[in-house]
Amino acid sequence: MPMHRFTTYQRWFNPILLFVACLAAGCTSASRRTSVTGTKADNHPTEIAIAGDEFYLNDRPTYENRTWQGYKIQGLLMNARMVQGVFDDHNPETRQRWKYPDTGTWDPERNTNEFIAAMPAWRQKGLLNFTINLQGGSPEGYSKEQPWENNAFEPDGALKPAYLNRLKRILDKADELGMTVIVGLYYFGQDERLQDEAAVVRGADNATDWLLNQGYRHVMVEINNECNHNTYNHAILWPERVPELIDRVKQKTRQGRRLLVSTSFTGGALPTDAVIQSSDFVLLHGNGVSDPEKIAELVRRVRQRPVYSPKPILYNEDDHFNFDQPQNNCRAAISEYCSWGYFDPGKNNYQDGYQSMPVDWRINTPLKTAFFNYVAEITGTR
Template sequence: MTSIEIRGTDFVVDGRIVNQGRTLDGIPLDGLLLNSRMINGAFDDANPETVHRWAYPDTGVWDADRNTREFLAAMPQWKADGLDAFTIGVQGGSPQGYSTEQPWNNAGFTAEGALQEGYRERLGRILEEADRLGLVVILDIFYHGQDHRLRDEPAIHRAVTEVCTWVLRSGWRHVLLEIANEVNWHNHYTHSLIKAERVHELIALAKSVTYEGRRLLVSTSFLAHPPIITERVVTEADFVLIHGNGTPAPDRLREMVEEIKATPGYTPKPIMFNEDDHFDFDKPDNHMKAALAAGASWGYFDPGSVTTDPPQPTLGDYENGYQAVPVNWGVSTETKRAFFATLRSVR
């Protein structure tokens, strides 16, 4: 059984500081999780008007179970190449990589906040395999453009409580909880409870859910737009989650880490980038190395298209990226190969 704990600013896996004594190009990795956003491993679309968009090129139809089977088949190689953790979501992420509108229905929850059985089953298979392989899972609950499908705040409370209870009662100890993705982009979320000003209430709720004296470690992620953290979240969260998308240069990641540490209420705890769409793995200075050198974990986000400003949506071609559906979960492109080669270069 795989377990995740926190000691000060370090992540601890199976009782040992993760990556202790290891380096990437001379950068110490002690306590840092090398991670990747694999958010749509349990994705499905309950909207008959949009589900055709995700059809596999070889069959002409979308198949949620195939998506999860192929995710499971790819996981051992991710681990062998050096991946420590991945982010996956109950409401997934945009199946177009980036989106301004989201008419599809990634129905992880009922309107009342109950976890849908199909999602529970697919996520459960992924969590079991991650546990077996020794991979940490960052489990995201809510995604913008989909949260409106929950009816009201009681439904949101139920969703958080039900996910926490399910994970704890299943005996999994390798799961970190992310309440919601990018809570500080104000037009993202319908419910005020999931926005930056109030999301600390849900962090506290998740922390209050216990089973046999144990609870989950909880946070929520912020986009790199101000505010990159709030005092209430930095105080309440067990660790800090931040994204590197939209940052102009590696130096900005270093600055963000220092800004977080200077936020009133911050006490020593891990800081993690679990989404960043900047690569340049062959360069001596890049976003990954900047974050790690600043003492923050770093996460690869490959949306499936060339990053543009502003980002543009893309349809999945079953080759590029790890978000645009249908996803090829293998190491199928030069960008993916460059990331995993970087992981293999850790010594």
């Protein structure tokens, strides 16, 4: 029995009606995607889909037929946390912390330009996905207080055009390269910039509508980064209620399609039953989990939950490396057929890492090189 297919937007259609419509339009060999949407596929060449616990790109499983050291790689989505691609800081008291060493000023457009320039090299190494966030992540890597204001939303939930312009450029480049993107909406330490719960809901609606209206097929949504973090202000972003937003995003459609949606928890935390059940894919984090066996165990525990049905599981944040060692967190995840995501926090020196600002987005350090070479080895792209 064939597995049920979910695309970046879920499709619902009657095959007989589709065939009749296709004949009426005079088409004979158009792809199912083109026929359903009435849009040429090359307008948005990259499409992410899910079949069971596998990811698909353009109707074929990712890393098709690939195995590595006896582990199945086909259907996985090797990824990295690159959440600061649209970063800016609207707080004049903190903005200069992120200044570039050569100019002495912070420049959000330069940041996005350099992000886009680095993307082809990531793709050439086999990276198929990265996570970006409309409220970014800590520009210091890890922070207790977050006085900066990196926020694509107005207080009432409206979207800021400058952020959308930068995001569109990144998503367009990913589409061109055959990469997929997890777009995060909210981040702890910044969600309080929205004035109330209605604004949070409105912001999620606005972001979803914008992504759908662009016609992107390669984008998924992470409602918020680590929903169980105790600094979130708005209760609808907490574990007990975030399924409301997951379901809300899933219910929005364009031409019979919808976005694939999930949310994440802090490192080592098991998602709640309600989140596992409502999510299209299960997100895990590995921060604070230094034992690779615990990384593997967390994946097993997700699959053992009665509410779990076959769907992809992927880490999209883990700050443990050891890629030259026989056991590491990435390998442990793969051993349980789970995708893995690299989080390199950096040092605010425009050299190390992919989060502490300003970021050099190139593969320019031994650690970055080790990760990307490991991805290339795992995926067979070298």
